[in-house]
Amino acid sequence: MTFDPLIPAWLLAVLATLAAAIAAAGVARRARGAALRALGLLFLVLVLAGPRWRERTTAPLPDIAVIVRDRSSSMAIGDREHLADAAFHHLVHTLPKSTRLVVASVAGNGHDGTPFFAVLRDALSSIPPKRLAGVVAISDGEVTDKPIPLPSNVPVSALIPARGNQTDRALALIDAPHYGLVGHHVVLRFAVSDHGMDDRGMKVPVQISIDGKTVARLQAPADRPVSVKLPVTHEGGSVVTIAAAELPGEVSAVNDQAVFTLTGVRRRLTVLLVAGGPNPGLRTWRLLLKSDPAVRLANFTILRLPSEALAAPVHDMSLIPFPVDQLFNRDLGRFDLIILDQFSNNGLLLPPYLANIAAHVRAGGALLIEAGPEFEGPASLADSPLEPILPALPDGAGTVTGGFTPAFTATGRRHPVTAPLMHAAMAPWYRFESARRVRGVILLRTPGADGGAPLLVLAHEGKGRVAMLLSDQYWLWARGALAHDEAMAGPAEPLLRRTVHWLLGEPALAASRLTAHIAGGRLTVERRSLKGGAPGSAQVTDPSGKSTTLALHRIAPGRFTASIPAGAAGVWRVSAGGMTAYAGAANDDPAEYADLAASDRIFAPLARRSGGRIVWLGRTPKPGWGGLLHRRRARLVTGARDIPLLPALPAAILAFVLIALAWWRER
Known part of the structure; x- marks a missing residue:
């Protein structure tokens, strides 16, 4: 029921107050006809208020489910990508009726890891909260941004492509010096962390190499910073590799090592x-x-x-x-x-x-x-x-x-x-x-x-x-x-x-030289030689130990080059003409590779608070929608009709008749 007043609301309130006062006064005095007068004034106020009955027609709206797919590089480990794709396609084909699906993907921009919640926030910005039935994350659980506030009645669930929480060892550089004086030492700081287990302080074997030659072996305590002095032996770049021993049962060894280039600089x-x-x-x-x-x-x-004769005394000379x-x-x-x-x-x-x-x-x-x-x-x-x-x-x-x-x-x-x-x-x-x-x-x-x-x-x-x-x-x-x-x-x-x-020995001016560097995901090899003849080839060994023969082509007299894709992180070794060069490929996204173990540590608290689920796809490869959605039953108004409860003219006549009867009764 609604009201459509015939006069301004403030005036209607004043009149209603006066009518109530008059009726109350009559009742208090027990005057004859007081009931008829009160009833007549009531009808008069209702006529001025314009009561109406509104009838609406509505149509049901489909619920909206949001799936955020993790397509970061860590999802390429093992069979994660296969499990995630199979679960996603199963959910799409079994989507409940009257439910609309919104799909978003997160892959990061190459340096910030997996910004899952930033992508989720963008996806939710165009969805009415009253229609949001559930949020489902298909991810290994290693996201790098902070959770965002979500409605308490919206279940947040995670489908994790593993059989359970995994373990992973990661080596992170804390302070990697990129320049140092030749003949001196620089200080390298790093830390080894074991994720998915509590072994703080356990000794981890670590090997440090410069241009493929081992310069240090040590036992580094887990989860504690370690400092090591490195010698700077020559001018120019050297590839430094720090590698930790693999953790038994860890999901991947790709982040067990770190690589950087140390450039030797001569003093004046x-x-x-x-x-x-x-x-x-x-x-x-x-x-x-x-x-x-x-x-x-x-x-x-x-x-x-x-021996030359002077025309002046020696003490008078300024030489x-x-x-x-x-x-x-x-x-x-x-x-x-x-x-x-x-x-x-x-x-x-x-x-x-x-x-x-x-x-x-x-x-x-x-x-x-x-x-x-x-x-x-x-x-x-x-x-x-x-x-x-x-x-x-x-x-x-x-x-x-x-x-x-x-x-x-x-x-x-x-x-x-x-x-x-x-x-x-x-x-x-x-x-x-x-x-x-x-x-x-x-x-x-x-x-x-x-x-x-x-x-x-x-x-x-x-x-x-x-x-x-x-x-x-x-x-x-x-x-x-x-x-x-x-x-x-x-x-x-x-x-x-x-x-x-x-x-002065500048390396870039060496007559015979072999160089290798990695940029934009490609390894470029350049050989310089004073000899003529065919360009020849170079032997390239990637971080996994696989060797490839690379044909060189001439770009200038005595200069030959070639390039190949270099996606694997680690040390690449190039040999040609009796010379050897090294190039270091660091992880493109350190935040992404900081922890590669599939885990529910981030999504489990969200699922508990919101009533969602944690599904391990290694055990349940084709999960159903049960527990992933909360029905919202939102409706859309398609039309409305207003029906007057008191026809204005008959109600006004009746009000005046009752007031007249009250006046007659008082006589």
Whole structure:
């Protein structure tokens, strides 16, 4: 019943109050006709209130059941995916009548695990709460976000593709250093956790390897952080693997290990530059070396020899004495690279000091010689204790003058020091020192039908390296570039920089090198070689131990590459040409792999509070809908009709008749 007042509600309330007061007063005085008057006033108020009877027609609405399917990577373990698919299709085919099904899937975005409840919240946003009959999760139970509030009368159930709660061991990195100084140690922190069992403090065997070589074995207590010092042995990247022993009966061993790349960084390298005298190229050397943040430069320029006569007393001269003994005896080991710029053996350095330089190079140091006209004759460094380590020696022709353009040799087109400069403009030089190669490789030469004379020669000597630039004209390129003279500009700065960094042992400039890296789910292999011939192949071993032969293809002179999918996490080993490289594939989603054991620890409390069910699909592969739904019986209003309970005119006439009878009775 509803009301449709003929007057405003406030006025109707006032009139009803007055009518009640009048009727009450009459009854209190026991006046004659009081009952008739009260009845007449009642009818009058009801007429003004407009009582109506409303009839509605409705239609039943189907209940809504929500199924959220877990399609994260952990569902691919064992037969979880098969059990989940079979249960889902069974529920779809046995859906009760007058029930509508809403299906949502959760797969994560690659770094946040399984955000189950975020997907559920989005699915429920368009469903009327009065029609929600139940929520069913088909999941292994390992979700990574927090539960959301749900209506208390809506059952929440979980179908878990396992026979019961499982166990799993996981190794997690707490602090993995990505950079470290060569020759020092870095601290690695990790923890081993066993899920599905209580074994806190139990010792777990752990093995740590760098580039496939075991560097540490230890017993790590479960569920407690462990710190280990790792050595940084060389510059560049190293693949570090931490692997825990498998837990008996665990569901998967894929998260028993962790992989990361540790990059070795050298301290600031110390370079000693000694110029035999002031020359136009000295400024270029100083600008190049002082602009490199990784280099600390010590520069000495010889302005006079001790044997030269002075026109003034020694105490009036402002020249600094050359600290020969300190540089080439006591402190020689402090220098990573020694550059002798147009330096002649004219008695300034005694043979023992030059022998010290040769021994320093063989022990791992580096030497670069820029030769000028002083390279010929009795003062040549070729006639000194340095001769056994020099890659080129004079051939008797001396200094050759005349314009020529330096050219790349076949080796120079492949070597990483000069290969990137092949398409650079090469302006002319006007002088070089005639020499013959005795060891090492020639990267630049003079043009000529017989192959030309060597200009830039690189060689290994013991543990160290030696380079010779057999012309003092490279500064012309630097000056041409500064003057914006294209006819004289050339790659002076990149040529010298790359030569210096090769001498300092930069791994990226190694002549023969095999590298492997993983990005975007693919393993890319690149081999660099100074030899020609067919590209050949590489042997790839994945983390499971399976080997694959990978054919390489040529992308540039001396460079060959290939790639394959690399979905498995762990260490990938690549072998080719007698070299070995490693690449580490970490788990794409650490949150997802933190715990792979199927469990009801999250959904069981929700099921108990809401009256839902936990179904282990390993025991009940085809569960029914019983206990998964709570009937809501919602209805939709399809029409309505209002029927007046008191016809206005007859009721008003009756009210006035009763009031008149009451007046007559009072007389």
